[in-house]
Amino acid sequence: MSATYLFPPPPPPSVAVQGRTERFPVHRIYCVGRNYAEHAREMGHDPDREPPFFFSKPADAVFEPAAQGALPWPLATQDLHHEVEWVIALGAPLKQATPAQAAAAIWGHGVGIDLTKRDLQAVAKAGGKPWDVAKGFDHAAVIGALLPLQGELPTRGAITLSVNGQSRQQGDLAQLIWSVPELLARLSEFYALQPGDLVYTGTPAGVAALKPGDVVDCAIDGLPSLRLELAHV
Template sequence: MTQLLFSAPPVTTLPILDETAQFPVYRVFCIGRNYAAHAAEMGASVDKSKQDPFYFLKSAHHVIGHQQTIPFPPETNNFHHEVELVVALDKPLFQATEKQVLEAIYGYAVGFDLTRRDLQAKDKEKSWPWDDAKDFENAAVIGVISPKEKVKQSMDKAQITLSINGQIRQSGSTANMIWSVAELLAYISRFYHLQAGDLIMTGTPEGVGAIQAGDTLLGEIEGLSPLALTIAAV
């Protein structure tokens, strides 16, 4: 038996709709600029005929679940919300076709890709990676996972919204994604042996903006369990 110098961190898990078993999180892939209107509001444009999907990763240990209260993160004065459709895998994929990837999808959830936007802007100016802006404690908020056989609404054309303190800030449809779920999974599987437990956050519609201490966020996607998050008051 291997002896560890110190205790290994626990496996991050998420609840599954109507199940006692939990979903163990392995990795989190995050797609950027997958809605044209959001890309435009961030000062970018996307030409699908000339560009590949753009993505980054978040640590599984930075994932939290539904109805959590988190502190306002350090070293930022411009903390942003991004609501996203999350795809959960329960089978491996490597160099898969678009048809094959659909067989590996376990289910779907609502997610928040939280972002320190001011740090991201500095990283972009210096052509640095975005880790301090995107991959920090509590930066990936994922709701209850709905197994695909229990989802009656097509995730290819589902309404997606985010409200703060009861006021809608983001509103769109997954039909406006530049790359579909199948296209995204097939693309990422060219570079990685995707595994059971991997999560793919598929990008956010327009309307991203600042979160303040004391705010309560609610993310909703048709056919899925809503996702709530509270930012602790100072």
């Protein structure tokens, strides 16, 4: 018997796939913090002593600029930061997996931005509180079209972000502290990962504040580029 609801449920979150009409259904969004050494240092941490770690965003935080237009300025922040990231899309379940098993479960990848309310994050850190209001807000997981993986997952490639034509972040995928197979295997020790999961793999150094009206361009070698415009207030 089909279920009935008190009111119409929202459509399931999904992401466009380059060159295809089918969309990638989003199950969960996981993120890796301080997975580039220089970014860890710019945030005041020692990557040689503190390993990367995980946090999450709601599945419906996905925001596709190509389909949804300019991003409304988020509520309750005066210090919104950009963090360009390589996003991995899973197509098979993983639980207590080896890195080799994790690599085999990857369906595709793309370019994303982990938007962060840095002012609220600083307050949460100082109080030893969770980061949810700083990381898991509406439209906090910006993403471009996903590209199905063809062959081996790359181990290097430029990752960049500019704001209004001025370079802000420049790095290389080879600089990841935890490689993608390693971080997926570690994540699968804590969660039963599922097809439809998105994993934001960390950001290189150069994170900085945005303002209304900014135009953000992101690129990773070999992947569809991502442009984000922030709406004027």
